Amino acid sequence: MYSLIDELICERRTKRGFLDRPVALETVRDILSVAKYAPSSSNTQPWRCYVVTGEARERVTTAAVEAFRAGPEKLAPEYPFFPQPLHDPYSSRFNTFRGQLGDAQGVHRSDKAGRMRDVERQFLFFDAPVGIIFTMDRRLEWASFICYGCFLQNIMLAAKGRDLDTCPQQIWSLQHPVLxxxxxIPEGEMVIAGMSLGYADNSMPENRMALHKLEVEEFTTFVDA
Structure with a gap:
């Protein structure tokens, strides 16, 4: 039988379109107050958050879209997202997902203009009323990313428990000069990711996609001797 936390984990989905419905800042504060209990190595708590709403959100998204349009090839992330080239089985999963997403959005992979519009929507926080930018002291080592992952998952589950939805967005690391x-944001902080937060528009096909997940036996080795 599922527990409440099991339901939240299974029901959480990444959403790529949000309703024009405000989220109270006190609710965002409550979510972060819960998320702060994420485990971290020796309680180092490497996370730092910048919550952007209202005019600040509009200012950030406008500048990000302008930077993207001025030359997407000039945008470099603070850390590598994938090895180049990405190898199997990960490349196959990546390509399957991108094809599925493009089909849901009605954007063929050969449609360069459509794909550019899709990326621009990411820099608009997919129209969510709340955007969060996450940074970390760049003097820390890669192991702190494990701690950060726990923190981000806590945010997404706490949001889901309040009937809100999210989209974690690694792509915001490309926009570190704008941010x-x-x-x-001081130079000593590395931009890790962003996150869109709001009420999902589930009329959008991309918000109703069913993604294939590996079975436990496909990623687990049980050792009993």
């Missing part, structure tokens, strides 16, 4: 300028 530093608009949010006064």
């Amino acid at each position: 530093r300028a608009e949010l006064q």
Whole structure:
């Protein structure tokens, strides 16, 4: 029998379109107050958050879209997302997902203009009323990303428990120059990711996609001797 936390984990989905419905800042504060209990190595708590709403959100998204349109090839992330080239089985899963997403959005992979519009929507936080930018002291080592993953999952589950939806967005690391300028993020902080938060528009096909997940036996080795 599922527990409540099991239901939240299984029901959480990444959403790529949100309703024009505000989220109270006190609710965001409550979510972060729960998420802070994520485990971290020796309680180092490497996370730092910048919550953007209202005029600040509009300023950030406008600047990000302008930077993207000015030259997407000029945008470099703070850390590598994938090895180049990405190898199997990961490349097959990646390509299957991208094809499924494109079909849901009505954007063929050969439609370069359509794909550009899709990326731009990411820099608009998919129209969510709340955007969160996550940073980490760049002097820390890669192991702190494990801690960060726990923190991000806590945020997404706490949001889901409040009938809100999210989209974690690694792509915001590409926009670290814009984010530093608009949010006064110091050079000593690495931009890890962003997140869209709001009420999902589930009329959108991309928000109703069913993704294949590996069975336990496909990724687990049980050792009893």
